[in-house]
Amino acid sequence: MQESSTPFLTARWTNLAMLNYEVDPAVLAPYVPAGTELDSWQGHTFASIVGFLFLDTLLLGLPVPGHRNFEELNLRFYVRRQDPEGWRRGVVFVKEIVPRPAIALVARLAYGENYVAHPMSHLIENEGDQPRTITYTCWSDERRHELRVVVDGPPALPPAGSAAEFITEHYWGYARGRDGRTVEYQVTHPQWSVYPVRKAHFDADIAALYGPQFVPFLQEPASAFVAAGSVVTVMKGQKI
Numbered sequence: 280m281q282e283s284s285t286p287f288l289t290a291r292w293t294n295l296a297m298l299n300y301e302v303d304p305a306v307l308a309p310y311v312p313a314g315t316e317l318d319s320w321q322g323h324t325f326a327s328i329v330g331f332l333f334l335d336t337l338l339l340g341l342p343v344p345g346h347r348n349f350e351e352l353n354l355r356f357y358v359r360r361q362d363p364e365g366w367r368r369g370v371v372f373v374k375e376i377v378p379r380p381a382i383a384l385v386a387r388l389a390y391g392e393n394y395v396a397h398p399m400s401h402l403i404e405n406e407g408d409q410p411r412t413i414t415y416t417c418w419s420d421e422r423r424h425e426l427r428v429v430v431d432g433p434p435a436l437p438p439a440g441s442a443a444e445f446i447t448e449h450y451w452g453y454a455r456g457r458d459g460r461t462v463e464y465q466v467t468h469p470q471w472s473v474y475p476v477r478k479a480h481f482d483a484d485i486a487a488l489y490g491p492q493f494v495p496f497l498q499e500p501a502s503a504f505v506a507a508g509s510v511v512t513v514m515k516g517q518k519i
Contacts, residue, residue, distance in 0.1 A: 285515045286339075286340070286512045286513070286514060286515075287338070287339065287389065287464070287513050287514060287515045288336065288337065288339075288512070288513040289336070289337045289340075289510065289511070289512050289513075290333045290334060290335060290336040290337065290510070290511055291333075291334040291335050291508065291509070291511070292331050292333065292334075292468075292509065292511050293331065293332045293507070293508040294331060294332055294403055294410055294413050294505060294507075294508060295329055295330075295331040295505060295506035295507075295508050296329065296330045296331065296415065296427075296428045296476075296479075296503075296505050297327050297328075297329050297446060297447075297503065297504055297505070297506060298327060298328045298329075298426065298479050298481055298500040298503045299325050299326075299327045299442070299446055299500055299501055299503065300325065300326050300327070300328070300496050300497050300498075300499075300500050300501060301323050301324065301325060301496070301501050302324055302325065302326045302356065302493070302496045302497075303324070303496065304317050304319075306492050306493065306496065307324065307326065307356050310356070310371055310373055311358060311371065312358070312371060312453045312455045312461040313455070313460070313461050314360055314453075314461050314519050315358040315359065315360045315369070315371070315453050315461065316358060316359060316360075317356070317357070318357040318358050318359040318368055318449075320442050320445040320446075321442075323442075323501075324356070324357075325357060325442075325445075325446065326354060326356040326373070326493075326496070326497070327354070327355050327446060328352070328353075328354055328481050328497065328500075329351075329352070329353050329354075329355060330350065330351070330352045330401070330413070330415030330426040331350070331351055331415075331506075331508065332348070332349075332350060332351075332401065333347075333348065333349050333350070333351060333377075334347070334348050335347060335348070336349075338385070343381075346379055346381060346382055349377055349378050349379060349382065349399070350378060350399040350400070350401050350417075351375060351376065351377050352375075352399065352415055352417055352424075352426060353372050353373075353374065353375040353376065354372070354374050354488075354489055354493075354497075355370045355371065355372045355373065356370070356371055356373070357370055357371075357445075357446070357449055358370070358371050358453055360451070360453070360463070360519075367450075367451045367463075368448065368449045368450065369450070369451030369452055369453050369463070370449050370451075370452055370453070371452075371453050371454065372392055372393060372452075372454070373393065373489055373493075374393050374394075374395065374489060375392060375393060375394045375395070376394075376395055376396075376399065376417050376419075376488075377394060377395075377396055377399070378396060378397065378398060378399040378417075379396055380396040382394070382396070383395055383396040389515075389516065390452070390454050390456075390462050390464060391454045391455055391456040391457050392454050393454075397417045397418055397419045398417065398418045399415070399416065399417045399418075400415075400416045400417075401413075401414060401415050401416070402414045402416075409430065409433065409434075409474070410430050410474065410505065411429070411430055412427070412428070412429050412430070413428050413430070414427045415427075419487065419488070420487065422483075422484050422487065423482075424481075424482065424484065424488060425480075425481070425482045425483065426480075426481050426483075427479070427480055427481075427482075428476045428478065428479045428503060428505060429476065429477055429478040429479070430474045430475070430476060430477075430505055431474075431475050431476060431477035431478075432474065433474070434472035434473060434474045434505075434507050435472055435473065436470060436471075436472050436473075437473050437504075442501075442502055443473050443502070443504055447470070447471050447473065447506055448470070450465060450466055450467065450468075451463060451464070451465055451466065452464045452465075452466055452513075452516075454516075456518060460518045460519070461518065461519050462516040462517070462518055463516065463517055463518075463519050464513060464514050464515065464516040464517070465513075466511060466512070466514075467511070467512045467514070468509045468510065468511045468512070469509050471506040471507055471508060471509060472506070472507045473504040473505060473506050473507070474504060474505040474506075475504060476503040476504050476505060479503035481497065481500075485497045
């Protein structure tokens with residue numbers, strides 16, 4: 280596969296509230312794209328509910344009026360793919376929720392990602408120049424779904440070998456394309472600092488959003504933190 284060096288999207292991702300749950304690998308196996316395998320940390324397989332802000336978004340280097348700043352809420356898990364240069368660690372999205380149908384359509388067409396559009400909002404309460412409470416909300420079928428975290432301390436780079444490092448240090452995305460082939464794309468950004476979290480919850484209809492198979496697992500997170508975020512570049516996808 281010849282890698283693309285052409286940016287498809289650039290944006291600033293901020294206030295990434297990440298709730299991480301241990302999930303039975305058998306539940307995730309049907310979502311694993313061909314050519315990849317589940318990645319794990321110390322024998323534990325995780326999926327994460329992630330809420331964050333897209334800011335200053337450019338598509339192929341150009342701004343799209345009305346679509347530069349928006350929320351996203353996704354459920355993702357972690358895979359890896361063997362490359363001649365070593366393992367490529369990446370993420371697979373079970374579902375990505377955004378507030379605008381045009382954004383969802385472009386992502387589905389470009390990458391085969393499972394994007395859907397629902398009304399969304401967010402509330403970030405700061406203490407000085409740092410977030411204190413972060414809330415992401417979406418509505419589907421008249422049901423309100425809310426991710427909320429309370430930050431507890433300043434940000435720092437995650438310790439080497441930690442679960443937080445494992446979860447944030449995946450720089451590839453994988454999706455099953457419309458023709459069944461796997462699409463691989465690179466996501467570039469500097470290493471993120473993370474804020475500790477003392478309280479986190481995801482109040483949602485798990486079965487309606489993701490399917491009943493996830494209900495037993497997306498209850499109490501094994502860990503939670505907020506990644507500060509940065510400017511991010513998403514490269515054009517390539518089929519493998």
